[in-house]
Amino acid sequence: MPTVTLDDVAAAARVSRSTASRVVRGTGxxxxxxxxxxxxxxxxxxxxxHPGARALASGHGERVVVAVGSPSADLLADPYVARVVSAASRAADTQGVGVALRWLGLDPRDELRRLARDPGVGGVLLVDYTADVLASVPRDLVARVAAIGPADGRVPSYDVDAAAGIAALVEHVLATGRRDVVMVTGPGWLPGSRRAVDAYEAVTRAAGVPRRVVSADLTTGAGADAAREARRRWPGVDALVAMSDTLAVGAMRALAADGVRVPDDVAVTGFDDQPFAEQAGPGLTTATHPVERIAAAATTALLGRRREERRTFPSVVVRRGSA
Amino acid sequence: MPTVTLDDVAAAARVSRSTASRVVRGTGxxxxxxxxxxxxxxxxxxxxxHPGARALASGHGERVVVAVGSPSADLLADPYVARVVSAASRAADTQGVGVALRWLGLDPRDELRRLARDPGVGGVLLVDYTADVLASVPRDLVARVAAIGPADGRVPSYDVDAAAGIAALVEHVLATGRRDVVMVTGPGWLPGSRRAVDAYEAVTRAAGVPRRVVSADLTTGAGADAAREARRRWPGVDALVAMSDTLAVGAMRALAADGVRVPDDVAVTGFDDQPFAEQAGPGLTTATHPVERIAAAATTALLGRRREERRTFPSVVVRRGSA
DNA sequence: CTGAAAGCGCTTACAG
DNA sequence: CTGAAAGCGCTTACAG
Structure with a gap:
């Protein structure tokens, strides 16, 4: 079964190879x-x-690299990143290309430059990035980049409506009668941290309840510390709204260890609906996101010619036992 | 910053491009x-x-496809598969190639044939496969295939020492005084199911305790059903050894729902140490596996010229609250 | 709107 | 052991 080439197509269509190429590529x-x-x-x-031939002839590469822009390499092993890579790989397969995973390292600017001139790179999917990372995408790479996360207006982004999700979660705990709601947000470098706090503040302000925020790294350990800090500073706290499931799970564990009942004494919510959310404690109430769909959409857009400036996906509350 | 080509290398080394190619490829x-x-x-x-140029000239493709060989497409969204894809993508990146994810579908033989003649495929990484899938790898693809899981002698395999892991788990529950240990194994089509039962039987036979096995699909629902079936058939059961974390988690939930205490009344163990294992119930005692290392080793081997016939990685018991 | 031609960066017989 | 040459399958100015 010999491979079908563009010349075969041209012959069958009775046109030149040039013309065949133009219609296949959709240009000219x-x-x-x-x-x-x-x-x-x-x-x-x-x-x-043939992706290789295409890459060779056009000078543009073929594979898409998922670039992790966090200051630490830990996130490379994160289940969320794995889901993104997996979904991207599935989408890439239908286009005949592959996905590589790379950490941008301590000098993202440098690594992005390297990516920009790598002849094998067809597109770059940014995840877990900082505003700095977004700002340092080289001009000649912008056309081949998509970000999964908050937008900055320069790079097309595929994101979740986090503001709506956090707001819905806060409204949910308020609706169950909680009045002393503490937001556990992420580290300052994560753009999502700010966004979560903004949403939280809007809802609590409107409800006339106090605004209380603690910030923590995205680990269970930090979540535990944050829960303890919250109880120390505000002994009356009756709800913890975390910006990630990991944070929430850590918080629940500290609470349990300290003899505080969830949700009876303190309600806890997470964000993202990771696979472990369902197993944690009484089941973590959180917001669920179509990570697979998001990654697939971003990958397909990257590989196609049609990229939107930004696209937002829903963030939906999942009620379980913790709140 | 113009790309460095083989001609540049040849010029610098004062040899012909042919010679440069030979030493770079390590052949001839x-x-x-x-x-x-x-x-x-x-x-x-x-x-x-340049991977594309190489693919074009050699006729061999460049990207590696992770092929899921399960009869159902569900496993494509499995966290385990995501970990494998993610690790493979990281390894692939260092080689300048990418990874695609594909389900082999209901007719694996057919899909494998398609893969064999796809000009873009450099290698295939088989996961979650049946013996049938292994047997239907086309002859001309064998040299470009590696399996993550049990070997069959035909395809090189990268696997965990599951027999040792399961045996260690069974020994652990016996050491804590359990005498009525039920093995919850996977579906018959999964080669690992048989292997788990064999290990279980060897240990229980040696210990002089009864052998009791129930089989279930790899879902939490099936795990729950299995736990209930085990208690119905053997009311004295005091330990459940499952061949996967998912099964174990489902079992724990059914037990909790039925008012059975874990581990006081019934000890439960899992297998694989998925991220949720730590969060489930009192913490799931299980065996942990270096999935990332395994996938990376298989990918690197696939892309290089050096493939071993089989390689085994350790399965190590992780004690947590459930047993 | 269309086609002939050059060239992308490599590998691989082939001749020496 | 080495090099000149053909060719992999496409894209892209360029001329018409």
Missing amino acids: PVSAEARRAVLAAVEHLGYVP | PVSAEARRAVLAAVEHLGYVP
Whole structure:
């Protein structure tokens, strides 16, 4: 079963290889008739472009690299990153390309430059990045980048409506009668941290309840510390709204260890609906996000010619036992 | 910053491009002197072969596809598969290639044939496969395949020492005084199921305690059903050894729902140490496996020229609250 | 709107 | 052991 090449398609459609290439790529002027003939041939022969040849000829690479922009390499082993890579790989497969995973390291600017001139790179999917990372995407790479997370107006972004999700969570605990709600947010370098706090403040202000925020790294240990800090500073706390499931799980553990009942004494909510959320304590109430769909959409957009400036996906509350 | 090509290397080393190619690829006869010069030039110029060009010229593809061989597509979203893909993507990145994820579907033989003649495929990493899948790897693909899981002697495999892991777990519950240990194994199509039962039987036989096995699909629901079936058939059961964390978690939930205390009344163990294992119930006692290292080793081997016939990684008991 | 031609960076017989 | 040459399958100015 010999591979079907563009020449086969051209021959079948009775046009030149140039014309066949134009309609397959969807660029340049082509007559409606030629387009029709080529498309029919493609369909009939089951033609799939050779990604390597394409990369060679165009100078543009083929594989997409998922670039982790966090200051620490820990997140490379994060289940969330794994979900993104996995979904991206699935989407990439349908396009005949592959996905590589790389940490941008301590000098993201430098690594992004390297990526920009790597002949093998077709696109870059940014995750867990800081504002700095976004700002240091080289000009000539912008057209081949998509970010999974908050937008900055420069790089197209595929994101969750975190403001709505956090707001819904805060409203949920308020609706169950809680009045002393502490927000456990992430580290300052994470753009999402600010956003979560803003949403929390808007809702609590409107409800006329106090605003209380503690910040922590995205680990269970930090979540535990944050819970203890919250109880020390505000002994009356009756709800903890965390910006990540990991933080929430750590908080629940500290609470349990300290003899505080969840949700009876203190309600706890997370964010993201990781696989472990369901197993943790009485079941973690959180917001669920279509990570797979998001990653797939970003990958497909990156590989296609059609990229939107930004796209927002829903953040939906999942009620379980913890709140 | 123009890309460094093989011609640059050849020029710097004062040899022909052919010779440069031979030493870079590590094939064919080359004088020690030529090799030294080329290697030095590669190092000095920071040369990285263009994967696309290589694929085009050699006819061999570049990307590695992680092929999920389970009868159902569900496992594509499995956290374990995500970990494998993620680790493979990291390893692939260092080789300048990417990873695609694909389900082999209901007709694995057919899909494997497609993979074998896809010009873009450099290697295939098999996961969650059946013996049938292994047997239907086309001859001309065998040299580009590695399996993550039990071996069959035909395809090189990278696997965990599951027999030792399960045995250690069974010994652990026996050591804590349990006498009525039920093995909850996976579905028949999974090669690992048989292996787990064999290990369990060897240990229980040696200890002179009864052998009791129930089989279930790898879901929490099935785990719950299995726990209930075990208690119905053997009311005295005091330990459940499951062949996966998912099964164990489901079992723990059913037990809790039925008012049975873990580990006081019934000890429970899992297998794999998924991220949620730590969060489940009193903390799941299980066996931990270096999935990232395994996947990385398999990927690197696939992409290099050096593949071993099989390689086994340790399975280590992690004691937590459930047993 | 279309086609002939050059060239992308490599590998691989082939001749020496 | 080494090098000149053909060719992998595509894209892209360029001329028409």
